[in-house]
Amino acid sequence: MSERRPSVSSRRSSIQIESKDSQGIVVQTGASSADDTDSHGKGRPGIAAFRRFSRRTSIMGFPRSILRNKPKLENTYRMNPEGSQRFNASRVEKMLQSVLSSNLDDKVYDPKTATSLAANIADMAKHQAKIMGYERHKIVTHVVIGNITNQGIEICSRCLWDARNDDHASAFYKNSSLFAVATAYGVYFE
Template identity: 25%
Template sequence: ENSRGEESQIVSSNKFPCGLVHQMLQDFLSSRLEAVGYSAPSCGGLVKALSEEVKALVRTVCPDRYRLVCTVALGQLGPEGQQGYGGLVLASRSLWDPHTDTCVAHTYRSQEMFCTANVFAVYFE
């Protein structure tokens, strides 16, 4: 039976690599989307594919005890580079353990679209 101190040492030795994952998201979205233009009919399939690709990519550096939830939002930029025509605000909220669980997000922007990828990493005991 572990005390809370021993459990914290175990968790910290397998900490989720937030900085590395953020860099991976930045590199991935830039390379994957730099030649892609906004097309409303193809957004659904693209978002689904990007979400699966992000999850597979992050899994390569994720400690085994973490479960991943990946979301991707993609939209058209309006006049003067605004997100949508009236603005769009993305927000998320979860109940979790602030000592072990975390999230990483990155937004890619081109002249005509934006794409936000979120990775939620939840420690599984």
């Protein structure tokens, strides 16, 4: 009677079946996909290379080692921002106003490009806020762009935060074709 027991070899995606013949000799059957042979016996070196490469890269295409090697910083155990590190809402509001006016002065509302324009302005505002020196704040920006057609609009937000350390700034822009509201939130973190 022959015994069959499946064994999965490490680092290979194959299953080999071992059985003993009538004389007690172990016989292995089954094909290995790690051998890189297809059903016709032809080699597939591209598949193996792809598998090795995909294990070493992330979804974004960067090597995983680059994404993992962030410098480890020690905790400072500061629970409150220092005086110069506090989120200055009036300063951020002026920056938001300048970003909106510089990007939207000559623009006409187009629903096809409004989404990408709002995303670009939000990224620019976030970058400018980080340049202002808020290293210990998470910066969240939100931009709404709409068409002016004599309608009313209300924009509101709710946040759960520490009122002593966190703050927000908001700016409004309007031309003959469109309006925009930009909001930046600065949330302190350790």
